[in-house]
Amino acid sequence: MTVAHGSEPPEGGGSAPEDHAAPLNSSAKPAAEGASVSDLAAGYAEKAGLHRNSAGHVDMLKSAGGWQGIAESILPGLVFLVVFTITRDLTPALVSALAAAAVFTVVRLIQRRPLTQALAGVVGVGISAWLANTTGKAEDFYVLGFFTNIAYIVAMVLSIILKWPVAGLLFGFVRNEGLEWRKDPERLRAYKLGTWIVVAVLALRLVVQVPLYFMGEAGLTALATTRLLMGAPLYILGLWVAWLVTRPAAQPSKPSSSVD
Template sequence: MSNEEQGAQRPDTARPDASELARSVSEAAGIHRHEDGRVNLLKTAGGWQGIAESILPGLLFLLVYTAAQSLPLALGVSLASSAVFAVVRLIQKQKLTMALAGVVGVAISAWFAQSTGSASNYYVPGFFTNGAYLLALLVSLAVRWPLAGLLFGFLRNEGVGWRQDPAAYRRYTLATWTIIAIFALRLAVQLPLYFLGDPALPALGATRLVMGTPLYVLGLWLAWLLSRPAPAEDGPQKPE
C-alpha cells in the first residue's frame, strides 16, 4: 500500500474514537432529537414512563410521610413503586440495567433515611449525585472539552470538529455553563432546606420534584438553543 493510501486512511482510523466518545456522552445524558434537528424534550425526559419513574417514588414518599408521619411506611411505598416500574421494564424486555437503576437509587435513598431515622436524609444521595455532575462539567471546561460540545456535537453530526472553530467552542462553553447553572441552582436552593431538618421536608421534597427532571430537560433545551450554529453557518440567508 502506498504512503498516500496510508495517509488517506489515517483520518478514518482517528475519527471513530472521537465520534464514539461524543456518542457515549450523548447517550449517557439521554438526549434525543426530532428528525428536523430540534431536541425531543419528551423523549429526553424518558417519555411519560420515564417522567413517572423519576417523579412518583419521591412524590409518594413525600405524601405518605407527610400524611402518616411514618418513615418505614413512606420508604416502603417509595421502594414498592420503584420496584413496580422495574418489573414493567423487564416485561417490556428493556435492559436490566435500566430496570434496576431506579430501584437501586431509591433503595440507597431509603437506606440513608432509615439508618439515620431522619426523613430529610432520603434526599442526601441526590446531593452527592448533583455535586458529581457539577464537578464533571467544571472539569470539562478546565480541560477545554466542554461537555455540551460532546453532547450536542454528536447530535448535530459535528463530531468533535467544533473544537477547531473558536465561535463554536464559545457557544458550547456557554451551553456548558448553562447546564452548570442548573445543578448549582439545585444545591443553592435545596441544601439550606435540608439543613433546616425534617420540619422543612415538605419544601425540600417539593423543590426536589420541581427541580428534578423538568428543570434538567429545560436546561438542556436552553443549552441547545444557545449553542446553535450562527445563521451564516446554516446557509445563505433570505433577502429581507
Template sequence: MSHPTDETGAGRRPDAGARAVPGPAPVPPAGSPSGSPAVPPGPQEGPTAADLASQYAAKSGVRRNHAGQIDVLSSIGGVQGLAESIGPGLVFTVLFTLTTDLQVSLIAALAVSAVFTAVRLVSRTPVTQALAGLVGVAFCAFVALRTGNAEDFFLPGFFINGAYIVAMVASVGFRWPFAGLLFGFIRNEGIEWRKAPARVRAYSTATWIIVAVLALRLVVQVPLYLVGNVAALGSTRVAMGLPLYALGLWLAWIVSRPAPAVSEGSSASGPAAPKG
C-alpha cells in the same frame, strides 16, 4: 504443485547421469518456524477521543425531532422515564407528610421503584434507567434508616448533584465542555467543533447553563434540608428534578446552535436558517 526449475528454463528435465548439486538450504527468518516472513503484531490501539464521545452521546438518550430541534421529552426518557424519576420521591414525601412513619414511607418508595423496573422487564424495554433508579432509591432508604431522619432520604442526591457540577466545570476548563459531547454528534459535528473557538465558546456557555440548573437545586434544597422541612424538600425535589433539567437542556441546545450557513452567492441578509 509447480515443478522445480533450473538455471536454463522452467520445467526442464536434467540430463541423464547428471548429479544435482544441492544448494544451501534457505534460512527461515527468526521467529517464523514455517519459513514465512515474520509479521510483527501491530500496536493495539484503544478507543479514540471521538469514539468515547460518540459512545457517550449514543447512551445519553438525547434525540432530535423531525424539525431538527432537540426532543426534550424523549431525551429525559419519555413519560415513563419522567414518572420513574419523580414517582418514588413523590410517594415518600406524601406518605411521610401524612403519616410521619419513616419505615412505611421508605418501603412505599422502594415498592414504586420496583414496580417501574418490573414493568420494563415485562415489556422488554431498556431497563437501565429504572434499575439505576431502584438502586438509587434503595441507597437513599438505607441512609435514612441508618440516621432515622426522613430528610436524609434526599441527602445522597446532593452529593451526586455536586459531583456533576464539578465534572461539568472541569469539562469547560479542559475545553471539552459537556454540552459539546452531548450535542456534537447528534448535530453531525462529531468533535470537529473543538477546532473552532466560537463553537467551543458556545458549548461552554451551554454547559454553564446546565451547571446553573444543578447549582440552583442546591441553593434551594440544602436550606430546606438543614431545617428538616421534608414536605417542602420533597416538593422542590420533584419540581426541580427532571422537569427543570429538561428546561436547562433545551436552553443549552438553543444557545449552542451553530451559526447559519451562508451559501455561496447569497447576501449576508439572507442566510439559510439552521435546523439545530
C-alpha cells in the same frame, strides 16, 4: 418545563433550520466516511440519552426518558412524601418508595425494555432509604441527590477547564459536528457556555434545597416539592436553553448564478 409531544419548543413558532448544522470542515468526504460519522453520532447520542427528532432538534422529552422515565424519577419521592405525611412513620414511607421504584423495573421487564434507568432508580431509592432509616431522619431520604449534583458539577467544570465541555460532546454529535467544533474558538466558547448553563441548573438545586434540608422535618415538604419540580422538569428546561445558545450561526445562502 415540559415539552409537548416530546419535541423541542420551536423558536419563533417554527423549526430552526440552522440546527441542521453541517460539519465545520466543508471539504468533500467519501460516502463511507460520512456514513461512519453519522453512525458514530447516532450511537453517541443514544448512549448519552439524547435523541434527535424529525425536525432536527433534540427531542427533550425523550432525552429525559419519556413520560415513563420522568415518572420513574418523580414517583418514588412523591410516594415517600405522601405516605410519610399521612402516617408520620418512616418505615412505611420508605417501603412504599422502594415498592414504587420496583414496580417500574417490573414494568420494563414486561415491556422488554432496557432496565438500566429503572435499576439505577431502584439502587438510588434503596441508598436513600438506607440513609434515612439509619439516621431516623426523613429529610435524609433526599440527601443522596446533593452529592450526585456536586459530582456532576465537578465533572462538568473540569470538562470546561480541559476544553472538552460536556455540551459539545453531546450536542456536537447530534448536530453532526463530530469533534470539529473544538477547532473553532467560537464554537468552543458556545459549548462552554452551554455547559455552564447546565452547571447553573445543578447549582440552583443546591442553593434552593440545601437550606430546606437543614431545616429538618419542618422543611421536608418544601424540600420534597422542590426536588420534584427541580428534577426532570428543570433538567429539560436547562437542556433546551443550552441547545438554543449553542446552535451554530445560520449560514448565508449562496445566490444562484443566472445564465444569460
